[in-house]
Amino acid sequence: MDEETKRPRDSSVHILLIGASGSVGKLVLEQALSRGHAVTALVRNPDSLDYVRGKPASENLTVLQGTPLNKDDLQKAISHIKTHPRPAVIVTLNNTAKSAQDPPPPGQCPPHLQYDVHKLLLPLMSQHQINKLVVLQALGVGSSWPNLALPIRLAVKYTSVHFSWDDHADVDRFVKAYGDDNDVQGHIKWVLVRSCMFSNGPAKEAHCYGEDGVGLPWFPSISRASVAKFLLDSCENDVWDNKTPVVANNAPKR
Numbered sequence: 326m327d328e329e330t331k332r333p334r335d336s337s338v339h340i341l342l343i344g345a346s347g348s349v350g351k352l353v354l355e356q357a358l359s360r361g362h363a364v365t366a367l368v369r370n371p372d373s374l375d376y377v378r379g380k381p382a383s384e385n386l387t388v389l390q391g392t393p394l395n396k397d398d399l400q401k402a403i404s405h406i407k408t409h410p411r412p413a414v415i416v417t418l419n420n421t422a423k424s425a426q427d428p429p430p431p432g433q434c435p436p437h438l439q440y441d442v443h444k445l446l447l448p449l450m451s452q453h454q455i456n457k458l459v460v461l462q463a464l465g466v467g468s469s470w471p472n473l474a475l476p477i478r479l480a481v482k483y484t485s486v487h488f489s490w491d492d493h494a495d496v497d498r499f500v501k502a503y504g505d506d507n508d509v510q511g512h513i514k515w516v517l518v519r520s521c522m523f524s525n526g527p528a529k530e531a532h533c534y535g536e537d538g539v540g541l542p543w544f545p546s547i548s549r550a551s552v553a554k555f556l557l558d559s560c561e562n563d564v565w566d567n568k569t570p571v572v573a574n575n576a577p578k579r
């Protein structure tokens with residue numbers, strides 16, 4: 326990577342990445358750095374990002390140890406990006422809860438992980454006038470539920486996977502209502518990305534199927550790298566602001 330690509334451009338964003346150690350989060354991190362953005366990653370275990378050290382543009386990465394469920398940790402992370410002309414937050418967390426017990430048994434995920442994080446995050450974003458939020462969600466959340474294939478809907482309904490979808494749905498409602506109730510000047514532009522099932526492979530074009538997934542093929546999929554690219558594109562542009570794009574690599578039938 327040459328110096329020109331490494332140097333943050335004027336249009337560069339300082340991204341607070343929550344979920345940077347995850348399968349999509351890592352790809353967001355790598356792609357963001359290669360686009361010349363600065364990234365602050367809030368992770369429970371900084372060692373999980375060791376592999377980035379020494380890679381091109383890694384000087385634009387700050388790793389903070391902490392959890393987004395702790396207000397002080399989140400506040401510290403927000404303070405880190407707030408002075409940049411274009412601060413933004415990308416969330417790629419994954420709820421793996423197995424029970425409704427809250428607080429959960431040691432080592433397990435809380436049932437409302439994402440909701441609890443966003444309840445802390447949005448007021449901090451408002452307070453510091455950070456006006457862009459991009460969240461990785463899933464096809465089937467909210468109004469896109471009927472367009473999730475029936476076998477997956479059954480799996481979601483009758484297994485512990487429902488904690489993840491319920492949590493995404495709570496965030497969907499909370500983020501939309503937060504705009505109406507607390508952010509009357511519309512400072513926070515959000516994009517709630519409803520991704521289809523992940524696959525591996527390179528970053529390719531993400532086709533959007535509106536906000537609900539109407540017209541999707543039977544089992545649509547998208548590579549993690551394409552999801553990461555779409556999250557970053559949505560962070561940089563305003564095309565999907567205040568929308569819930571459903572994304573897949575499958576091209577729509579003509």
Ligand SMILES: NC(=O)c1ccc[n+]([C@@H]2O[C@H](COP(=O)([O-])OP(=O)(O)OC[C@H]3O[C@@H](n4cnc5c(N)ncnc54)[C@H](OP(=O)(O)O)[C@@H]3O)[C@@H](O)[C@H]2O)c1
Binds near residue numbers: 420
């Ligand atoms: N799999 C699919 O086909 C598919 C399809 C569509 C949408 N999605 C959505 O994609 C999202 C991300 O998926 P992924 O595969 O990238 O997830 P992943 O690899 O499991 O990564 C999850 C991230 O969440 C963090 N995390 C989990 N529990 C946490 C907790 N209790 N406190 C703090 N951080 C926690 C992890 O941090 P640690 O490293 O510290 O654990 C990690 O950074 C999910 O929301 C999922 O619903 C998945």
